[in-house]
Amino acid sequence: MDNGMESMLDTYLYETNSLLDRLDEMLVADEETEDFSTDDVNEIFRIMHTIKGSSAMMEFGSLSTIAHRIEDLFFYIRDKGISSLAHEHRKELFNLMFRSEDQLRGEVAKVESGSPLSENIDEFTAEIEGFLAKISGNGDSSQDEASTAGASGQTAAEDDSALPDDPQAACFIHIFLEEGVGMENLRAYMIVNALKEVGADFRYYPANMDTDSGTCQTIIENGFFLAFDSQENTSMAEDILKTQNHIHSYEIVEPAAKETAQPEAEAPAALPEQPVSAPAAKEAPAPKQESGAAAPASHAPVKQSLISVNLSKLDSLVDIVGEIVITESMVTASPELSHLPRDSYDNFMQSARQLRKLTDDLQDISMSLRMVPISGVFQKMNRIVRDMKQKLNKDVRLTVIGENTEVDKTIIDSIQDPIMHIVRNSMDHGIEETAAERIAAGKDPQGELILSASHSSSEVVISISDDGYGMDAGKLLAKAREKGLLTKPESEYSQKEALGLIMLPGFSTNQTVTEYSGRGVGMDVVKKNIEAVGGTVSLTSELGVGTTITMSIPLTLAIVTGMKVTVGNSIFTIPISNIRQSFKVRNEEVVLDECGHEMVDRMGTFYPIIRLHRFYNLDTEITSIEDGILLWVEASDRSYCLFVDDLIDEQQVVVKSLPSFFNEFGLKNAGITGCTILGDGNISIILDILTLYMAAIETI
Amino acid sequence: MSNQEETLVQNVQDFGESEGKQSIERCLTFESGGLVMFLSTEYVTEIINDYPITPIPLVPSFIKGVINVRGRIFPALDIRLCMGMPQLEYTNKTCIIMLNIDSTVLGIVVDSVQKVMDIDLNQVHPIPIKRRQKLLDGMVTVEDGRVLMSFDYKALASGQYN
Incomplete structure (x- = not known):
């Protein structure tokens, strides 16, 4: 749409990718030990929460949905502790998480390439939900609470309008969830948790909803109840409820209604349960409070010592620094300086040395930024x-x-x-x-x-x-x-x-x-x-x-240490890493093949000679092999000798690409990779030894 | 709604005007190979002279090479050579006009730069000769009776021409 949106997308992609990288790192590390540490569970929960939120903001539905499901899953795990998971479940969890990560990455890749996101992710989300249902179901049976849950489910089913028996309650809120959200008991529990986090004092029914997936059906059919001791708490809770997802409707039920409801309900069957669930509810807040306190703490922004910078900005910084370095040497080597009186010249050079040191540092730092x-x-x-x-x-x-x-x-x-x-x-x-x-x-x-x-x-x-x-x-x-x-x-x-x-x-x-x-x-x-x-x-x-x-x-492509060589009026730069040796030869050392191609013997092997002036059609006075100099160069497994007029010196140069205007001439395939600006402002062409070989020898 | 209508009316009026007699454009005139050409100043970023050009091997001869303008490297083309005329020794009159055409920056080497003048683009007529080269895309007679050629900068930048 506009730049704002685009930079938001950039940020989103950067952030999501780094989060996924972090997730990957944790998963691989944790799988070794087959255990999630509490910190990691919290962090995965947080990562998913962030991805869910930012994806929803960017309207990437599939990403947001998957992240949401995993968030739910880890909400449960965080709550119960990883230790509650059976061994085979853990293994499954890791596999599921790796696949989720892949799925998320796949979607992110689609966002990056601009292709439409997957619409049908139901199967995958169902899998996560299925897993969650499985582990939560399992947790229950081990605690043997299934029977009580079943009983409470039955009692509630017997009488739809039954309010839980809670004599202290001044007020009830009766909540219905949206149809078909899945895992109703856990969603209800999440709502309960959200309320607890703000410090509301209340009880909830069915009280075992977090541990018993059997309450699911009850909640679907009858909704669930929150019991409050005071009206203030009720209205506070109401505010929170308005911000919660998946709530279809809720109504506030006055105790008066309860009084009338209770006799009708005649719920003695429910009675024996209440004492059981009430302490359970009382107990629950303590650990909840703990996790509630832990969550905001870990949510607090970790002090960042890193910032992300657009690579193109870095590139232009490196460019400018390169210019400064060159300009600095232009100034300090200026011939005008020789006209200065001795004293001023010494003073100047002293400052110049200081400047050189600073520019060198500047260059080092700016190069390290890209590392x-x-x-x-x-x-x-x-x-x-x-x-x-x-x-x-x-x-x-x-x-x-x-x-x-x-x-x-x-x-x-x-x-x-x-x-x-x-x-x-x-x-x-x-x-x-x-x-x-x-x-x-x-x-x-x-x-x-x-x-x-x-x-x-x-x-x-x-x-x-x-x-x-x-x-x-x-x-x-x-x-x-x-x-x-x-x-x-x-x-x-x-x-x-x-x-x-x-x-x-x-x-x-x-x-x-x-x-x-x-x-x-x-x-x-x-x-x-x-x-x-x-x-x-x-x-x-x-x-x-x-x-x-x-x-x-x-190490870097941006700066090359090169040997400057002359051919006619042109100056070429050859990366020093490609040069094995430079030497002079006599005419009789050069061997010709039947087409007149020149070769020379170096350490027992013959290497072809490429005359730069001939290959590039340059005018030069030095055409006799004895007047110029040979450079023995090597790139990859190609080795040959380049004939040039003369060597100048070795210098670090900032590599610049040629203007795109030259793209159509295929210079890259003819050994010209880029150019650089020399200290005197002239331009030198940087040679690529490998492609030069291909162009000069392999096309003969 | 009414705003939209107004701009619509405005547009129609503008259109009517441009269809009318005049469409004045500030143009730079320069000479190369005996021809006087002009080009909208909109595309000219600067004029430099006495500048070293570094030749690039393996490119057509009309591309003189690259120049370093304040640390940035741009191609330089010789208009004379573009027109297939012999190379002239560069003098102190020889200039490089730096152009920025749809963010393609390049320099053109011309024999001399003349002046900036207003040219009515509606007076520019096509050249009535079928040609293979497309460096010029029109001609115009100015007040003092001289004939100026319209320089086709687009063809140059898009590299169709070589």
Whole structure:
């Protein structure tokens, strides 16, 4: 509609997603111990309450309904304590909660993509309600109150208009719930609770409505009663009732009416019950009060030390900081300064150094703003492992190392799918099918999957290793031959190269397609995704021991340490991480193939030479290989030499994308990823070593 | 209700007026390759000269490259080359006109900038020659008898032209 609505939607999505993440984290952690702590129950209740409220506000009915049902469920659990749940129920509860989370996430995804929400969620909500009915029903039978409940139900059924026997009551409120809301006894109890929270003093009938699902029918047919000692309390309660959901109608019944009603009712059958239920009602407020007090306390906003910021604002901040850094060096390196008298120059330089230090700090901080810990991604893997463990019936433990490693936000987004894919692969194909198989191989019957992240100079290294079958290079080769993916005789493949075959498009070692992996898209997609963010993937595996897949990804895309090189009048920047060596060669060292392509020997292997001036059609005076300089560069598994005029120096540069005007010219596929503004205001083109190779060598 | 009617009447009147004799627009006139062209000042953000242009490889020659305007990078196109004319040495008269066309910002290199003048858009006639190039989309004779060409900025920004 307008910006207001949109930013509200943004906030809603952000909030709901973080709540669901939090929920996921708790569920996975709690499932390990098969227990919810009281805090967690409270928190889940609160999460659902928030989702319910905000979804209702945004008019996302399905989300609100599901959250509402779970809120009801956890209201009950919070009230009764998790310990009241039987073991098998707990298991079911966890499964139900995981599925609810998925359902909620599914709906949120629909909101995000703008597609219509599911309309038919009845089946799912019915399931939650069914579960609630089951656990609440169970609770009763154990307490053996069912019989009394049945009796009270009967008595009430015998006489519709019967008021409960409560001689002290000055006033009754007779409440009917909406038809078909389900779990009437609990809803009634929630209303009772809401009243208690405001401190109203009253009794309610049937008194065992919270513990006995049998009272359900009674409440549906006859409604339920609240008994008050004074008129003030009654009117106060009336105000509360007006704010409660699911109330169809209520009426205030004066005691006078009771007097007339009672003789008619002749309810001696009800009488013996009252003493039982009255103390029960008296007892109840105490713990209620407690939980009532606990709830507001936990509702109180936790002091937030985090704020959420629009990523585009951060991007422009980083941009501006980059400009400041460059401008600062322009000012301090200005040639005009040499005209200053000695004293003033020294003074100036002193201030300039101060400024440089501050701008460096500023740059560091602004870069760190974009860094987020990788734990969010790892957390999701926890969930995947958990689900697959159950589905595949394999016992695997996931060990996470270095989850606090920080990575640029944009990188986080693009590594999630690759990691997920690898984890699924490992679970599905890596780990042995059965524990017996593992024992036979002399391994721990429980499989292990290790997810680790760590920093190395300018890269973050993420590795995923399993201790499963390991890969058989021979099998991979055979498979590749079958698919016609081999490019040279089989015997010439090294172990590393053979393993690398798995990353070729159209290679999948699994014969059958399973739910989790083997859809024909495989490691090649992982490789492509990682390369898209400037990273590399490598794979090591030993047959019978396990497989490790390692991804090295640059820490940030926004700043690159680059080597500036000249070709004619142009200045290019080559990421320093791609450069292995720079060297001069003599003419006789260059070897030509039959088409005149140049190659040069480096440490026993020949590498092709790409002349930048030729590839980009640039005018330069330096065309003889002896005058210029060769840069030995490497990206992913491609290695070659670039011929340039000269090297200038090494510099940190802020990466800017080219104006979108250039999109149609496909420069990205020709090795030009972006540009940067140099200290003197000139623009330098940043080269991508990998795509340059593809464009220059593979298209020949 | 009556308010709505009023605006409706207003609209009709406006419409009638624009159908009438005059639709004055402030335009910038500039010269490139011997042609004098004009373009609504609405799209002009600034005029700069004596500016270094960084060439970008592998693009058509009329795209001279990119320029850095206060830390932002924009493409620069040479109008002469767009029209298939030979490249001229850039002089101190050579200007880059920065345009913002539907939030596409780009610079056009022209031989010289002349002045800002009012042009009645209703006097602009189509060019009576079938052409392949679509850099110009009309012509107009101004008071002093000169003929000015209407510069088709939209074709330029949308990149249809190359």
